[in-house]
Amino acid sequence: MTELIQNVIDGLGRGSIYALLALGVAVIFGVMHLLNFAHGELITVSGYAAYAAFSTGWSWYLVAPLVIVVSILTSLVIERVAFSRVRNASSFTQLLTSFGIHFLVSAMFVMYVGARVKTFSEPSWISDTTAIGPITVEVFDLVVIAVTAVTLAATVVILQKTMFGLALRAAAADFDTARLMGVDSDRVIRGAFALSGALAGIAGIFWLMRAGNTAPSSGIDPMLKGVLAALIGGLGSLRGAVLGGLALGVAEVVLRSQLPGTAAALTDGVVFALIALLFIFRPQGLITVSHAERV
Amino acid sequence: MASSQFFPSRDRDVAFPILGSALLFAALVGAGLLYAALQGGTASQNLVTSMFIDAMMVVGLQIYVGNTGVFSFGHIGFGAIAGYTFALLAIDPADKLARIPEAPFGLLDVNTSPVVATLVAVVVTVLIAGVVGIGLARSGAKSGSVSATVITLALLFVTHEVAKSWTDVTGGDRAGLAFGIGDTLDGRLALFLCLFASIVVARLFAQSRSGRLAQAAREDNLAARAMGINPTVQQTIALLLSVGVIAVAASLRVYEVGSVLPNLFFFDYTLLTLVMLVVGGRNSVSGALLGVAAITAARELARRLGSEGFEIFGIGLDGAPLDWIFREGLPRVVLGFAMVGFMIWRPDGLIDDWELDGWLHRRFGAKSSRPASAETLPVVEEHVLRTDEVVVDFGGFRALDGANIEASNREVVGLIGPNGAGKTTLVNVITGMVEPTEGRVELAGSDLTSAPSHEIARAGLVRTFQNLRLFSSLTVRENVEVSCLVAASHRVHSTGVTADELVETAGLWEHRDRRASELDYGNSRRLELARAAGMNPTFLLLDEPTSGMSDAESLEMVEHVRRMAATVGAGVLVIDHDLQFIVGICDRVYCLDQGTVISEGSPSEIQADPAVQAAYLGTAAQT
Incomplete structure (x- = not known):
């Protein structure tokens, strides 16, 4: 029982990071109907920024905000340079654009920084544990869960209480109508990318703390987790993305502790296969955002 | 065929x-x-x-x-x-x-x-x-x-x-x-x-x-x-x-x-093959091969420039500060750039859907001679299309409330009614695109309720769309050929009318090799009708064929619909707002309001019916 609770807390810690990534994916999908395969590159870029900062002697307290800023800027630059030019193109084109960016960013790092993994020191408290009654939990997990909770609360406030949030939700519901109602589509989309970048930045801090390194291909893993979690949650739904992230985190930890070595490594594959099956057998239940075609 | x-x-x-x-x-x-x-x-x-x-x-x-x-x-x-x-x-x-x-x-x-x-x-x-x-x-x-x-x-x-x-x-x-x-x-x-x-x-x-x-x-x-x-x-x-x-x-x-x-x-090879496919043009085999050649050449060039510096293929730029480009890892960057760049500037690739053999055929192949307009075909066997107490609920809104209509393939039947009366919904039910909550659709006595759209079409009910849905990057002739191909394998009777004859009958022979997306509005409407006729239907269901047309154009459309229907021996069920068009073409008219039939008769009877006038003018019907 205590082991289970410990696993769940561990899973929620992991899942919180996934939830933030998934939320970023879902926000973009909401306004652009784009499955953003370039999302993980925000973490690659901010990882290298963190590495550069560490090598000039910065501490984690300075690096953390830097990661967020770099992530937001990267997100905006990618939007400006690439996605804004394919906004009205077919989803085929948009998808391949995001796929291309994913490769381009990692290829640039290989070319200019080298293929080698760059390591930096994790924060000293990363593996500290604390006891709550009979349960031993990692302080890191508690911090992640707390920060995620605050971030999600802030996101809810932004979405519910601000004009930008209203415009974003309107655009997600029906982009064309929102534009006709005077929503500035450029601003909404830029805002969505900034929000998505901020969420990825916060997730990125924890991701980098845990990993302690960065490499050109670092983006694949967070991209995959974010996309998978967003898919579990139904893609368009923001609440679903958060729940999907938490569920993915808990599933991973539980599977890893219950299954033998090789099988545990297959978690992502199993999750992916399950999602594919879900799409096959319940396409209408999953894709909540697809609108009925008018005939 | x-x-x-x-x-x-x-x-x-x-x-x-x-x-x-x-x-x-x-x-x-x-x-x-x-x-x-x-x-x-x-x-x-x-x-x-x-x-x-x-x-x-x-x-x-x-x-x-x-x-x-x-x-x-x-x-x-x-x-x-x-x-x-x-x-x-x-x-x-x-x-x-x-x-x-x-x-x-x-x-x-x-x-x-x-x-x-x-x-x-x-x-x-x-x-x-x-x-x-x-x-x-x-x-x-x-x-x-x-x-x-x-x-x-x-x-x-x-x-x-x-x-x-x-x-x-x-x-x-x-x-x-x-x-x-x-x-x-x-x-x-x-x-x-x-x-x-x-x-x-x-x-x-x-x-x-x-x-x-x-x-x-x-x-x-x-x-x-x-x-x-x-x-x-x-x-x-x-x-x-x-x-x-x-x-x-x-x-x-x-x-x-x-x-x-x-x-x-895995991913790398997926990227490589996808880039090759989209750079040339994914809709064409010639394009795919062009993409393979172009990307292979570009990668090789990038590899050699990257690893050997810039003294290759006669390009000697000694001293030029270009080593920030020409260095190891360039081929991957080139691939990434090719993918993103082509998606932004040329998403359909270098040659889009151009095919070498298609070009050769247009150039050197035997020219198809202009066909004669198709003969008209008498309707041999009578078939009746009937909807029986059709009810459709969209959530709490009842779009159709017991709609009964009946049409024979020997006549042209109109369906009119104010906006929101349920006309398009009824056509959607008949063609299997909306599932009725209750009721039945029958053609010649056989039940078609809730059958998949493509089976309903094969049974002989073929529709056009209010908002025009052509196969836009196919040519005019290909659009019609598609439905003729389906008809050849799924329709029992053959009309013997070829795709070329239909294109000619629709007055589109000059445009036969143009993309459907290049046609003007009137021609697009005519093409949609010819495409539907290619299915050799028992009934043509036309959803607002004159929407957006001028008076003169819609009068032309009357002739056109008549001729197309006669060519393949089909009955017509037509929805329209344009009273002039409806009066000009219909033998019989149903008027729908709030999901039910409120009047039925010849066009002149309908025009004189006070219930119809009330429905259109919005005053309470006085009965």
Whole structure:
């Protein structure tokens, strides 16, 4: 029982990071109907920024905000340079654009920084544990869960209480109508990318703390987790993305502790296969955002 | 119809494509061999060999992605399945004992020739593709759908994980499976034969009945179903064919490389093949091959500029500060740039859907002579279309509330009513696009309620759309040919009217080779009608055929609808707002309001009915 609770807390810690990534994916999908395969590159870029900062002697307290800023800027630059030019193109084109960016960013790092993994020191408290009654939990997990909770609360406030949030939700519901109602589509989309970048930045801090390194291909893993979690949650739904992230985190930890070595490594594959099956057998239940075609 | 069931025209769809394939093959192979001969050395030989293998892969990918418009990440996953199957069967038992001593199913003792191994790999992979195809079909995969992306990506990913983790069979990430066959592809004869065959298969498929129906569904899934096409069948055929080609190419690739590791068929190769496909033009085989040549050349150039500096191919820029570009890793950056750049500036690729053989046929093929307008066809057998107490609820809103209409194929029946009266909903129910909450739809006594759209179309109820749904990147003639092809295999009676005659009758002969998207509005409407007529329908269901037309144009439309209906001997059920049009064309009119029929009669009777006037003017009906 205590082991289970410990696993769940561990899973929620992991899942919180996934939830933030998934939320970023879902926000973009909401306004652009784009499955953003370039999302993980925000973490690659901010990882290298963190590495550069560490090598000039910065501490984690300075690096953390830097990661967020770099992530937001990267997100905006990618939007400006690439996605804004394919906004009205077919989803085929948009998808391949995001796929291309994913490769381009990692290829640039290989070319200019080298293929080698760059390591930096994790924060000293990363593996500290604390006891709550009979349960031993990692302080890191508690911090992640707390920060995620605050971030999600802030996101809810932004979405519910601000004009930008209203415009974003309107655009997600029906982009064309929102534009006709005077929503500035450029601003909404830029805002969505900034929000998505901020969420990825916060997730990125924890991701980098845990990993302690960065490499050109670092983006694949967070991209995959974010996309998978967003898919579990139904893609368009923001609440679903958060729940999907938490569920993915808990599933991973539980599977890893219950299954033998090789099988545990297959978690992502199993999750992916399950999602594919879900799409096959319940396409209408999953894709909540697809609108009925008018005939 | 007069033409063949599988290829509308023997010249254009069989002879020229084979000729074109031979020329494309000769151009690619010629260019490759010439380069290798000029450069000399094994490195350039290897480069050219892998270009030929990549070409097969990309052609295989094109068969599916190009014709169906469904985006697939999974084809390289199929390649992995084929590659491992091939390796497990073809590798020398002694090598297997060294690498995968624990292999189950007696795989250790299997030792087949490469040819047999390839054939088994094709069979195994195509069978798996069949299962995946059923899944894709179930998920409603169509052009641009997220479900297809996710399912195919899952396939690629799961295949990769299995290849990495099932070390007893695959040798995992490190060991891999290396070859002890001795032979390599040096002779290249097998490779040439397979590549040529792939190009021919891809071109013939694109011109075949199945390919054309798949392309129609790619352009507009809903309209394709309304024309009697079952997109999932055509998509599955394309998938199986394409995976077959991929499986052969993957076997050749493993054979050539001499070993197989999980990363041989993963993201990097997916990116490479996709870039090759989209750079040339994914909707064309010529484009796919052009993309293969262009990207191979660009990568090689980038590699050499990157590794040898900038004194290559006569480009000597000593001292120029360009080493920030020309350095290791450039080829990958070039690939990434090619993908993003083409998506931004030229998403349809260098040559879009241009085909060499199509151009040759237009240039040198026998010109089709202008056909005579089609004769009118008397209606032989009477069929009655009847809706019986049809009710449709959308959530809490009742769009149709017991609508009863009846129409014979000897007459033109109009359906009028104010906005929101339920006219389009009724047509959607009749054509299977909206499921009725209650009630029945019958044609000639047989129940069609809730049948799939394509079966209703095959039963003879063919519709047009209020907001025009043409197969926009197909030509005018191809639009009509698609429905004629469906009619040839699914309609019992033949009218003997050819696609060309319909195009002429619609007054579109001059425009026959233009894309449907290039037509003006009136011509588009006429084309939509001709396309519907090509289905040889019992009834034409026209949803606002004159919307957006001027008075003069809609008067012309009266004549046009009459002539088209008479050409194929069909009855007409027409929705319109335009009273002049309705009065001009209809024998009988139903007026709908709030989901029920409030009046029925000749056009003049309807015009005089106070209930109709009340419904239109919004005053309470006084009865």
